[in-house]
Amino acid sequence: MPRYAEDHERYDDSNRAFLQAFMARSTMTFSEAKPVLAAIFSVRDEEQVSPEDITEDDLQTYIAAANSAISPFDLEIRSILPQIEINNNDPNAPPPPAPERVYALVNTTSDALTQLATTYSADEIAFVKRILDAMFDTYNTRRQEAMVISSMQALQLAKAGAGDANRRESGTQQQQATQGGAAQSLTMTQAETMLKQLLEQGWFEKSRKGYYRLSPRGLMELRGWLVAAYNDEGIRKIKFCAACRDIITAGQRCGDRDCTGRLHDHCMRNFFRMQKSESCPVCKSAWPGDRFVGERAITMSDPAAQRARRSAANAQQAEAGPSTQFTLPEMDVEDEVDGGEEEAGSD
Ligand SMILES: [Zn+2]
Ligand SMILES: [Zn+2]
Incomplete structure (x- = not known):
């Protein structure tokens, strides 16, 4: 029962204040919205309203009102559940805390990379694009759906041409790339600064183990773009949770690598x-329960397989000699060949 819903026939100062507060930050959860709405209601009603009095319905009412107001500007407040990874296979463990829904203001027409172009240079955007290619293509293979990259891997992508970017550019990106000629490399410092900014602005997150991944906001903004860029007839690099139908970049997979069955950790129990x-x-x-997509595809993969990979990598290194630059020993890139079929049609 929304206490304040009946007042909301029209869009008033309280709605405007809410939207302003929302725009001042990149994302908002219900807990974060409580003090914001309490402050707004206190002003509007000229009496102290406590954050504890704010209900989920109040938030929904204000979001709905904001959405009708901003839709002519191709903006929308969307939400997503953060993908909580439960690093615990103990069946007797207590259920994990329910993740708190994250709301973000999303542009509904242009893709997020186009929006970044207002802030960043074409070369910087090309760097971001190389990171996305690494996350969702290079390190998202049939053998290992990691969808994360380490800091070292991210910095190696400072070099234009590394990981190679240009094959699946979206239309806009292609124009930008071709307008100024081929993208130039970033220096290490520029790449570090860029990564820091992407973290601060809430596009990327960095895990405790040091892997970069797309944040809930990044996923909300880029969902459509990711599907367009990385899924094609027969190729589904971007997959969806069978329970909540939302994009999945961290969760569990079916034991059969060719099956598309995927579930978020937080969706599994109820499902x-x-x-x-x-x-x-x-x-x-x-359902095996120990086959992962996301960071755990690297960090919690079968120990025997990991040992085999490591010794193979060591052997290769030994053969090549110490001076040779080794690449990405942790990652399983052997079935990179299956990326080959996607390169068709580079107009
Ligand atoms: Zn789900
Ligand atoms: Zn299956």
């Missing part, structure tokens, strides 16, 4: 309860 069996939502085979 299996409703389905009444712990089986893959797509192919119905038993």
Whole structure:
């Protein structure tokens, strides 16, 4: 029962204040919205309203009003549940805390990279694009759907041409890239600064283990673009959770690598309860529970496989000699060949 809903036939100063507060930050959760709305209501009602009095319905009412006001400007407040990774396979462990929904103001027409172009240079955008290619293509393979990159890998992409960018540019990006000729490399310092800014502005997140990944905001803004850039007929690099239908970049996968069954950690419990069996939502085979997508595809992969990879990498290094630049020992790039089929049609 929204206490204040009845007042909201029209868009007033309180709605404007809410939208302003929203625009002043890149994202907002219900907990963060409580003091904001309490302050707004206190002014409007000329009496002290406590943050504890704010309900989820109040927030929804204000978001709905804001959305009608901003839709003519191709803006929309959208939300996503952060993908909480549960690094614990103990079946008796207490259920993890429910993740708190994150709201963000998203441009509904232009892709997020186009928006970044108002702040960053073409070369900087090309660097971001190389990072996205690394996350969603190079390190998102059939064998290992990591969708994260280490700081070292990110910095190696400062060099234009590294990881190679230009094959699947969106239309706008292509224009920008060709307008000023090929993208130039960034210096290490420029790349470091850029990464820092992307973290501060809430596009990327850095995990405790030092991997960069797209933040909830980044995912909301880039969802459409990612699908357009990395999915094609028969190729589905960007996958969706079978329970909540939202994009999945951290969660669990079916035991069959060719099956598209994916579930967020926070969606799994309820989903299996409703389905009444712990089986893959797509192919119905038993759900393994220890096959991951996201960072854990690297950090929690089968130890035997990891050992084998490491010794193979060491052997290669030994053969090549110490001076040779080794690349990305942690990552499994052996089935990079399956990226080949996507390169068709580079107009
Ligand atoms: Zn889900
Ligand atoms: Zn399956």
